[in-house]
Amino acid sequence: MTRISFSRFNFPLNTFTLSKFKKHHTELNDLYWSYVPAYQFVRYSTKAIPKGENTQAALVLSGDDARRPPPTVGEWRRGLNEFSNWVRLGMVLSASSYLEVYIREAVTLALRSDPFLVYGLSQQLDGVKLLKSGREMIVADHVNDCCRGTWQVRLRNFRRLFGAAPDFLEQNLKELESIRRLRNSVGHAFGRHLRPGAGDHVLAQSQRLSEERLKKWLALIEQTAMAIDNQLKSKHIGSFEIFALYHEFKDELRRGKFGHRLPPIALSKLIAETFSTHITKAFCTALIDHYDTC
Secondary structure (H helix, E strand, O other), X not given: OEOOOOOOOOOOOOOHHHHHHHHHHHHHHHHHXXXXXXXXXXXXXXXXXXXXXXXXXXXXXXXXXXXXXXXXXXXXXXXXHHHHHHHHHHHHHHHHHHHHHHHHHXXXXXXXXXXXXXXXOOOOOOHHHHHHHOOOOOOHHHHHHOOOOOHHHHHHHHHHHHOOOOHHHHHOHHHHHHHHHHXXXXXXXXXXXXXXXXXXXXXXXXXXXXXXXXHHHHHHHHHHHHHHHHHHHHHHHOOHHHHHHHHHHHHHXXXXXXXXXXXXXXXXXXXXXXXXXXXXXXXXXHHHHHHHHO
């Protein structure tokens, strides 16, 4: 049971949105590091086969797809190496995508929780009031401003909206922009620098990404999400995710749908089921009291 005192904006835990990001990040790492030993084992097991050997015979392939690999072992090895590079490129595409999803959700939460941010008036209107009334502000344009364009543009818009951007992002702006450009190359141009012109029929080589750079970039992507979370949760989001959960299910909670007719206990159970985090009855009682007075 996590024993924390209720405070509207001073919520000591990471946002649950960041927890979801971390689950995506762990899953992607698990997939990649499940693949790497298999790749290394295959390369080691076949290193003695001459490159001119027939692939189907050398690898003892059978079945309907036995004819599909490149005809010689040398060509097959080149294809295997290219595929390994493509796996790393795909990792950057995936990680960049769920980083963007996280930023969209975190910025949206911050603006729902602290809506007068758009006027430069932080914590002057509690977003719980608008949540209760069903009259929340439309924030999509402000969210898009923090997620589109170059990282220089994104940080400028982030600073305009929130007053400052995390130092970590400022310090790693160049690398973040390199990740963005590679992500767009993979997503829109097959990992290549495609040159315009109807007469250009030369297939350029895919961009290269080493395992060392992939590891560096994955760490950078995770640290970027954590830096944003540290700023937004303590200044703008606070406990808003729990308020939103309570608002959605308050009627069911009061009817005892979640196993208890006392709303604070029922809310604590709902938080555990939804976010895998155990929050005390005392915290939930104070949160519900705050909600009721808004």
